[in-house]
Amino acid sequence: MFQLVVIAIVLAAVAAVSVTQSTDEFRDVRGQRMIAVAENLASTPIVRDRFADPFAAQILAPDVDRAVALSGAGVAEIADPAGVVRVSTDPSRIGRTLDMTDSGAPRGRAWFGDLDIDGVHSLAGQVPINDINGVVLAVVSVSERYPSVWQLLSGAGERLLVYLGLGAALGTMASWLLSRRIKRQTRGLEIAEIASLAEHREALLHSIREGVVAVNNDGLITVLNDSAQALLDVTAGAVGRRVDDVDLDPAVKEFLSSGGDGQSDVVIVTRTRVLALNRRAATSQGRRIGTVTTMRDSTELASMQGQLSSHKSVTDTLRAQTHEFANQLHTISGLVQLGEYDSVHDFVGALTRRRAEISDAVTQLVSDPAVAALLIAKTSLAAESGVALTIDGDSHLSALDPALSTDVITLLGNLIDNAVDVSEGSPEARVTVHLDDAEGMTVTVTDSGPGVPEHLREEIFARGVTSKPDVPGGRGIGLALVRLVSAQLGGTVDVTDAPSGGACFRVNLPPARLADHA
Known part of the structure; x- marks a missing residue:
């Protein structure tokens, strides 16, 4: 399940990146397109001559409708310098105020950016209509609503959808195979069960009276229970260190380092104790992984x-x-x-x-x-x-x-x-x-x-x-x-x-x- 969640996150991240790139591309390309349509409409002679006419909404309606039809835009409007809409492809917007807060059109510059038109997030392009002295007489605005996420993904190409689907399928299959392998290697035990077994193993290992020391093939101490620490007068910090680097009695050090595949019993006398040691080779799946030595205090x-x-x-x-x-x-x-x-x-x-x-x-x-x-x-x-x-x-x-x-x-x-x-x-x-x-x-x-x-x-x-x-x-x-x-x-x-x-x-x-x- 965790692997599947990771795959879902990766796919979502890829989709988010694709959507962001498509959105940026849409904004750049279509924004310039909206400005071009607005400039074309503003340069039309009849628009420049009749935009202030009281019947401009009826006179100029064919021209603004034609601009929308040719460009694929959603709404085309002409507003006075105060932002009051005089002509619009949407008759219900005539008389409303056009949002020109961030626009540069009222100051004589072409502009494109995001607008909220009747609750719809849209991309708009606005250009001014100037007189011969450069005074802004009106503003032409052409807008287009932003596409949905699905439209953006579709616009990114069918290959992207194919790749996302293929990635999801491969990821799901890989997660399933990985899950099977992990279950096979852990004998079907879940993480909590493995942790419980490890805790029980540690508790049992450290509670037995006999000392236990495990040394791998590289001479590193991998297990050292509490009894072994007391008998050898070392601390738990010896685990993970080489036998030769631990402060042990020379005879004990030689015995632990000597290895051997068979069983070996010996009595070693340190400076303070008599220890009876038994060493056996440890194997896993038919492969030798080190030795395990048990020891008893035979001083008494x-x-x-x-x-x-x-x-x-x-x-x-x-x-x-x-x-x-x-x-x-x-x-x-x-x-x-x-x-x-x-x-x-x-x-x-x-x-x-x-x-x-x-x-x-x-x-x-x-x-x-x-x-x-x-x-x-x-x-x-x-x-x-x-x-x-x-x-x-x-x-x-x-x-x-x-x-x-x-x-x-x-x-x-x-x-x-x-x-x-x-x-x-x-x-x-x-x-x-x-x-x-x-x-x-x-x-x-x-x-x-x-x-x-x-x-x-x-x-x-x-x-x-x-x-x-x-x-x-x-x-x-x-x-x-x-x-x-x-x-x-x-x-x-x-x-x-x-x-x-x-x-x-x-x-x-x-x-x-x-x-x-x-």
């Missing part, structure tokens, strides 16, 4: 996984100690059965001294009981795997606030577990721990494993991967958790090559944040 889940790992570590430690104690009890039982009581005394004393040495070696350097207990337990667990866990003699750690102690245990436990795993089976398998709280806190764990390839040193903390090829799917959530806890404490974690081979993981925590935490 990662923390729970870390706690479960800690509990598993304690369970493994207890299992190792149970196995060790069972072997020792079997030995003592055998010695008792053999009556070697002195050997039993010596064996128990040796066990006590060794246990005391391990405890003393840790507690002399580490004053926090929870951290010390973790190191003692990890020492026994590492020994069962054939790995020697030692505490650097230069280490020092004071008693910590319980909340901070829990975070340090998480950091240290995951780093030691990772180091023991990679050192197991290596020549002179050894893991060394160094703690320093002189300025802030530094936790350093060095292993004798194969080390971490340089190209994985950033990714190993971000994506939940591991440098150990024999671990299916990677077990790097522990290292990701180390990075997350370090960031929450305002610190950093990095990995380098150890001087004696293997990898060296170092966590640095600033003193200011530690004081705030305490």
Whole structure:
């Protein structure tokens, strides 16, 4: 309907222009014609001789009628200088006053223009009848009514009417075809229905808990719901910008920009969150239009996984100690059965001294009981795997606030577990721990494993991967958790090559944040 209205307006505008042009042309051409007829009538000898005669209306009637008949005019009149009509082709107008307000004829000049004659809009031409001295004696006026709009359109030519009709037909057909195409593409939905669907889509998209990010083939972000804005710490202004131009975590930016036609799942650890991302290719009518990535905040889940790992570590430690104690009890039982009581005394004393040495070696350097207990337990667990866990003699750690102690245990436990795993089976398998709280806190764990390839040193903390090829799917959530806890404490974690081979993981925590935490 809107297209049809536009077509009607265009056709009306064309018709209006045509009417205006025809009117102007009629006024110019016929105006000059009316002046010529009036001049011809004014120059007739009988008119000049008898226009003042009392019976001029009857005497000059044939001449004015002839002028009208030959020119196609409507009314021909002769009036005195005051405008009183003396002769007219319309007898009813004799004695009336001719409108000469805008005319130049009373001042001796020929003139043509618009007049209202008996309520009819007309085009008139007026010329004066002068004496030998130039004095105006009378005025001859010849007028013709303006044609109707239809007459003007008809006068513009039959082709114009044909063109207008053809334009209307073509415009109507084009509007109908356009309407069908739009309905087909919008599945028959009207504008209000489309707007309603778009509003519902936006409301649903922004109300779901999972973050949603859509990226087109050119790398532009096209959709970014409220949850994604919160998880990625960006604003809605990122929509319409390239992924590379948005301030995102490098690992997230790389994942969103990498594209791919298949489905991809990954865990990415930012500075403040653990995000589980799923990316799928988006297609429309069989054509790839970009990717859609959904994301969930797995920070709490990662923390729970870390706690479960800690509990598993304690369970493994207890299992190792149970196995060790069972072997020792079997030995003592055998010695008792053999009556070697002195050997039993010596064996128990040796066990006590060794246990005391391990405890003393840790507690002399580490004053926090929870951290010390973790190191003692990890020492026994590492020994069962054939790995020697030692505490650097230069280490020092004071008693910590319980909340901070829990975070340090998480950091240290995951780093030691990772180091023991990679050192197991290596020549002179050894893991060394160094703690320093002189300025802030530094936790350093060095292993004798194969080390971490340089190209994985950033990714190993971000994506939940591991440098150990024999671990299916990677077990790097522990290292990701180390990075997350370090960031929450305002610190950093990095990995380098150890001087004696293997990898060296170092966590640095600033003193200011530690004081705030305490």
